[in-house]
Amino acid sequence: MKVRSLFVTALLSLAFAGCGPQGEPESQPDEVGSDAEMLVAAPSRLFARPDKGFTELTWPAVSGAVSYRIYSGSISGVYSWSWTSTTNASSDPYAPGAPRFYVVKAIDAAGNFSAASPEATATAFANLALGKPANQSSFWDPNRPAGAAVDGNVDGHWANGSVSSTNWECNGCLQSWRVDLGESSSVYSVDVWSSTEPNCVNHLHNVFTSNESTTDPASWTKRNDQPLASSQPTSLDLAGITGRHLRVEQNTPNLAVVLAEVQVWGTTKDTQAPSTPTGFTGAEADGPRIDLSWNNSNDNVGVKGYEIDRCIGVSCTNWADVDFTSNLNTTDYWVTAGTTYRYRLRAKDFANKGSSWSIITVTVL
């Protein structure tokens, strides 16, 4: 029985697992002893969403469940760790930067376990800048090196030794700081921690990235032209750009770049598009309206959401936006009786790569 062999695999893996930050070795013979007691339904879906150093897991609540057991591992179908959640959401801070695979089971009041949910996978974003080679346009003193902004310490107090600083004066130039991530990477967001010294807060900085092996400022792409926020850190959403180098630059001549820490959240370059969503259906309902639903796609890093377009006519191609959602359904209320609509659906990952389209046609009677 497929479910049973999954349980046995999980238990064998758990028995030989080492230590970890959240998962705990399974010690109760719960699943094996309850294989005839599938009284509670399995979670119908599992969503794994990558974030900064962890993965967020959510699933539809199961009627009759009092808690849930989440299983994770680095190989599809083999789960090395498990832990319990009393709600239908949990997060996994384990192994950022590498794919993790998950299933979840519901547990009822009598301690019976359900079968496993469908498997989900995600790669949590890692801080790609941590400990990487950094440089700056000038140096204030040996105790404020460029590397202090990638040492893993966000302490912004000048005296505590974890802040980088350029000089101030430079004949009217714009001082800058930069880091080399070592390889072309998929970058999703950047957190810039300013120094917290009163004369350093709210300095204006710009952030540039480059995928080229060059330090020529003119060839880099500016990613923001706004002052960094006064709150810590300033977070920039880079929507899965490809980049290797990142530069933080003053926009005022003769002011220093003073940085407590720069965190570049991403993964190795993501070249794999999500799988095409299956089970795309559209049902006409009173209103009139069309209810659209589909099954989830998978991706090596994570599915950010689903793009839905429509056009009018059986063979139309002039697509217009309907929705972009991380849910597995949406409703089109802007429909007219006697009209045929064509819908297309695709998954997009965090690097903005799209799956192939699924296309259906729905007629409103």
Ligand SMILES: [Ca+2]
């Ligand atoms: Ca630091």
Ligand SMILES: [Ca+2]
């Ligand atoms: Ca991908």
